[in-house]
Amino acid sequence: MLAAGLAACGTVEQLSAAQKVSKAFDKLGDSKSAGITVSVEASPEQIVAFGDATGDKIERKTAEALSGLNISVAVASDKPLKELDSLKSLQSPDSSGNVTPDKSLRVSYVLADKKGAALLEYRQVDAKAYLRADAKGLxxxxxxxxxxxxxxxxxxxxxxxxxxxxxxxxxxxxxxQELAESAKKTDGTKKTDGTAPGAPSGRPSLDPDTAKQLTNSLKDVLSRTVTFEAKDKKDGAEHVLMSAPARQLVDGVLQAVKPLSSKFPEQFDKLPSTAPADVPNRNIGVDLYLKGGRFSSATFDFAQLEPKAGPGAAFPVKLAFNESAPTVQVPADAVKLTEQDLQNALLGLLSAGDDEDAPDAGPGAGPGAGPGAGPGAGPAPTAGAPLTAAQAKELTGLGLSEAQIQIFSELGLSYEEIKSFATKS
Known part of the structure; x- marks a missing residue:
């Protein structure tokens, strides 16, 4: 968006620093793969000092764990990255709101500590997802x-x-793919708004004219508020400081979006008309580094956003780019999770969570005493009251399978509780 705004604005385009940034964006989008790493560059001392300056004390042990923490993302596709769309390429929803995973997309996410030890990993290859977590490390x-x-x-x-x-x-x-197919099968049975099975769900979407109007408005805001300044080279990389007055930028974006909010998803109706009070009334900047006309890295100091952080307070983070993303491999010996496994896990977690809200519940008292509720939760519940044929039919009409209904009942949920859960889902 920023690059498009720069390219469309003649006065800004004449600035060499802005030109370089705009072209670097274009080159990044032309690539079919990219590796991106976001890391906490702040030292433990800086993190502790930042907490003291903002009145939110950070223990030394926590600061040491946060320092050097990083998230690495690798993305590879058969098409240029600029052609990828978070909805179309990752999910490909059809006119009925169903989704089809894109098998051409390969993605990995790794959350690692400063020593490089992976705490959480996610990979997506050939429409299959793989997840591994170091629960104790987390x-x-x-x-x-x-x-x-x-x-x-x-x-x-x-x-x-x-x-x-x-x-x-x-x-x-x-x-x-299996989860998507399962969703398609149940989608036609869980309509509660009077629409026919398989009919489009009516989820909000942005029509082309509105999208174009929004794009042009945001381009105008960015070209008027964002400035670029060439700095001295650092470690062989060109250094460009991109900055903007924070409140003016936020106000401009809100003024561009607010008039169109009625055409957006419901959450956009709650957008404020002006920047919230905690948005600092000063310039904030991002340091961009380019090598060979391509993005190398960007650094940002979060202390700029904290009104209580005085001079000397710093909490820098870094975003590093690499157009040669590492190959995303399928991990060996992965244990397959089925839809039923996910349902069991969800119900177990729900049961445990409800138990904390109702500690005095006894056997058969409902969701608060189910399996996985933890020590002290009391005996596992007996099955809920048998459902009538009419009740079972109504629950399947809400999109629940017979297996799901049975699990709910075994967890001690009543008909009304199962119905409530299905309706909310």
Whole structure:
């Protein structure tokens, strides 16, 4: 969007620094692969000092865990990246709102600590998803006792074995195509608004004229508020400072979007008319680095956004680009998760969560005493009251399968509770 705005604005296009940035965007989009790493560049001392300056104290142990934390993303496709669209390429929704995973897209996400140890990994290859987590490492990251992971795994019932595998750090896999096909099968039965099975769901979409109007408005805002300044080279890379007055930029974006909000998804109706009070009334900047006319990296200091952070406070993060993304491989020995496994896991987690809200519930008291509710939750519930044929028919009409209804009942949920859950879903 920013590059398009620059290219469309003659006065800005004449600035050599802006030209270089715009062309770097274009080259990045022409590539069919990219590796991007976002890392916390702030030292533990800077993080602790930042917490002190903002009045939100950060323990030294937490600061050491946060420093160097990074997320690496690798994306590869059979088409240029600029042609990828988060909805069309990743999901390809048809006119009925159904989705089809794009088998040409290969993606990986890795959350790692400063030593390079992977805490969380996600890969997508050939419309199959693979996930692995170092649950104990993640727990330690937030300052909790990793022994709690073993305790939680021990409390899980047999039907949640796949969740136990995940907690043990094993790779688990999901067939996205199978999940999409399953969604298509149930989509026609869960209409509650009077539409026929298989009919479009009426989800909001942006018509071409509105999209064009929004694009032009945002281009205008960006070209009027964002400035570019060439700086001295650093480590052989050209340095460009991109900056803008924060409140003016946010106000401009809101003024461009607000008049069209009625044509957007419902959440956009809640947008404020002006920038919130915590948006700083000063310039904020991003340092961009280019090598050979292509993006190399960008750095941003989050302290710029914190009104309480005085001079000297810093919390820098870095975004590094690499157009030669590493090959995304299928992990060996991944344990396959089925739709039923996901349902069991979801119901178990719901049962555990509800139990915290209703600690006095006893056997058969409903969702608060189901499997996975944890120590002290009391005996597992007996099955809910048998459903009548009419009740079962109504629940399947809401999109639940017979297997799902049985699991809910075994967890002790009543007909009304199952119906409520299905309706909310």
């Amino acid at each position: 727990v330690q990251l937030v300052g909790e006792d990793p022994a709690e992971v073993d305790k939680a795994a021990a409390d899980l019932p047999a039907e949640l074995k796949s969740v136990k595998d995940a907690l043990a750090g094993k790779w688990v896999s999901l067939d996205l």
